[in-house]
Amino acid sequence: MIEELPTRLYAWFLQLLQKIGLPSIIVDIVGAFLIAISTCAVFLALFALTSVLERKILARVQNRLGPNRVGPFGLLQPVADGIKMLIKEDIIPHNADKILHFLAPVLALIPSLLVLAILPYGSNLVPVNLNSGLLYYFAISAIAEIAIFLAGWAGNNKYSVLGAMRAIAQILSYELPLATSALCVALAAGSLSLPQIVQSQNNYLLGLFPNWFLFTPWGLAAGLVFFIAALAETNRSPFDLPEGESELVAGHLTEYSGFKYATFFIAEYVGMFxxxxxxxxxxxxxxxxxxxxxxxxxxxxxxxxxVCFIAFVMIWIRATLPRMRIDHLLSFAWKFLLPLAFSAFFALLLWHYLGRNILSSLLSFAFIVAAYFALGYPFTQRYSPRKRTYLFSE
Amino acid sequence: MQIPGSGILKGLAVTARNMIGSYFEPERLITQQYPEEKPKLPERARVFPFLIYDGSDPETGIRCTSCKICEKECPPQCIYIVQDRDQNGKPIKRPKIFNIDISVCMSCGICVEVCPFDSIRMDTEFELSSFDRFSSLILDKSRLLKPNSYYHQIHPTEAAQTDERIEAERRKKQAASAAKNTPSKPTTPSQPSTPPQTPNSIQTERPPASTPAATS
Known part of the structure; x- marks a missing residue:
């Protein structure tokens, strides 16, 4: 009953519209809008909830109380924040490109809402069942990078351009491991369609242990790479240095205020979810x-x-790790994540072509562990600069 | 060999311990919910001075004798005192006006140290902000005067010591007056401070201009 609650509500509403006597084409359009709006609304509600819960969790980690003034337990804080953002002055710098300055937040928000269309929310709850959903996701989410650079460029401010350039360097570098690790899953499931990928994980080892891809030897590595790259893609800490306030005022958000700034935040959080x-x-x-x-x-x-658990882990990591330096960030992407994603790929091949049994699992697990230690070894070494030799002094 | 990423896991464990601990160990949460929960000030906290009176009536019980030592010693000169007079115009040992401009006061406590009558002490009241910059920041006699019980409440140890000293002096004086026939006795410790007080209070009828606090 509760399982089918959303679909039944939807069907009931459409029947209601038909009973009123609306032509079927209008009913279809209204139905499509209903799905789109309800999906967006759920994620915007999640954003509102997270914006306060994140502050709560961060506060608890630091042994503080966090926001508790607005409403019970501070849960109405997003309302107060929204009102504040709405009534703030919307400043457009004098030398800014006014059209791009307006366009950037819109362009940031739209792709993060568009990608919600293909995610399977339940056994029969897929807004759009694309047979190449994974490809669609990566194609659409790449637009957000343009929005970030647009935001940095339109403000006509050195900090925002620098932040945008960093963001582009970071997001492009982390797109590769992200896509490679997602490719492993697509290969293992034999499909790019997200509902089908879920279905291919739908059996239990010994009738008890879930056969999810994270619990396969290659999936462990691919999942790790995907998770770290996802943190970087959404500009989450410790990869939040496009807006590193210690060196660039707020990165590409420097010249934004009022509701445009809030729009960027909504885009970021919806993208994170x-x-x-x-x-x-x-x-x-x-x-x-x-x-x-x-x-x-x-x-x-x-x-x-x-989803909420994974978002919590992201917040937990934000509370733990300090921001990385840009050269560390890039060398981590190219020297660790990308090779690890490729070794996950090879482990997947081992696992698949040796017959997906215990022996092949052990072999590919050994391969992954060896790759992890070999790739991680340089990062465990303490950095010791070479002795500097001077050409002209002495 | 160090396992790559083990440091991150260690850090995550630390933050998780703090997060979960903050729900179960209330001593971790040191936040004071200020307007509802008043801060527990240390006993020797001091903000601005106040005047002590004995008994229940502030006018008769006031300890201040208008000796004006504090007015003279005050480094930023925020105290302004005018001595009271009776119907014949004879000065009496009581202030007519006692103003402290707390926008000037720097909470040094020198007035407390120099007061020979234990009449001025430091208060712990700090919620003194107001919408009016001038008159509400000049504390007059009615706002400065507080009973001795209040002093005991905010600084119990210090107040007990002060009371003990006053009591000891009173007994000494009693003993001195009881043994009147021996003239060498009445050189009590309070005596040296009184001689400068009398000439001062009579002669210095200074105009208010000498105290910048009163003119502002």
Missing amino acids: AICALFVTLFLGGWLPPLPFLAFIPSWIWFFAK
Whole structure:
């Protein structure tokens, strides 16, 4: 009953419209809008909730109380923030490119909402069932990079341009490991369609242990790479140096104020939830329950519980790690993540072509562990600069 | 060999311990919810001075004798005192006006140190902000005068010591007056401070201009 609640509500509403006597084409259009609006609304509500819960969690990590003034437990804080953002002055710098300055926040928000269309939220809750959903996701989310550079460029400010350039360097570098690790999943599932990827994880080892891709030897590495790259893609800490306030005032957001600034934030958080949802879909079995007898809980509750857990881990990491330096960031992407993604790829080939049994799992696990230690070894060494030799002094 | 990424896991464990601990160990949360929960000030906290009176009536119980030592010693000159007079125009040992401009006061506590009558002490009241820059920041006698019990409440140890000293002096004086026939006795410790007080209070009928606090 609760499992089918969203679909039944939807069908009931369409029937209501038909009973009124509307032509079927209008009913179809209204139905499409209904799906789009409700999907966006859920994620915007999640954004509002997270904006306060993140502050709460960060505060608790630092042994503070966090926001608790507005409403019960401070839960109405997003309302206060929204009102504040709306009534603030919207400043456009004198020398800014006014059209691009307006366009950038819009362009940032739209792709992060568009990618929500293809995610499977439940066993029969997919807004658009594309057979190349994974490809669509990466194609659309790449638009957000243009928006960030547009924002940096339009402000006509050195800090925002520098921040935007950093953001582009970072996002382009991390797009590669992200796509490579997602490719592993697509190969293992034999499909680019996200509902099908979820279905291919739908069996339980010994009837108990979930057969999710994160629990395969190659999937462990690919999942790790995907998660770290997802942090960088969404400008989350410790990769939030496009807006590193210690050196660039606020990066590409420097020249934004009022609701345009808030729009960037909404885009960032919705993008974060979208990539969490993609991670859950690819590696954590999407809407599948972790144990087979827990299937009585509706699938969409499982999905959102997993998404919220991954978002919590992201906040937890934000509370733990300091911001990286740009050269460390890039060398980490190119020297560690990308080779590890490729070795996950090879481990997947080992695993698949040796028959997906225990022996092949062990072999590919050994391969992954060896690759992890070999690639990680240089990063465990303490940095000791060579003795500097001077040409002209002495 | 060090496992790559083990430092990150260690850090995550630390933050998780702090986060979960903050829900179960209340001593971790040191935040004071200020307007609802008043801060527990240390006993020797001092903000601005106040005047002590004994008994229940501030007018008769006021300890200040208008000796004006504090007015003279005050480094930023924020105290302004006018001595009271009776119907015949004879000065009496009581201030008619006692103003402290707390926008000038720097909370040094020198007035407390120099007061020979234990009548001025430092208060712990700090919620003194107001919408009016001038008159509400000049504390007059009615706002400065507070009972001795209040002093005991905010600085218990110090107040007990002061009371003990006053009591000891009173007993000494009693003993001195009881043994009147021996003239060498009445050189009590309070005596040296009184001689300068009398000439001062009579002669210095200074105009208010000498105290910048009162003119502002």
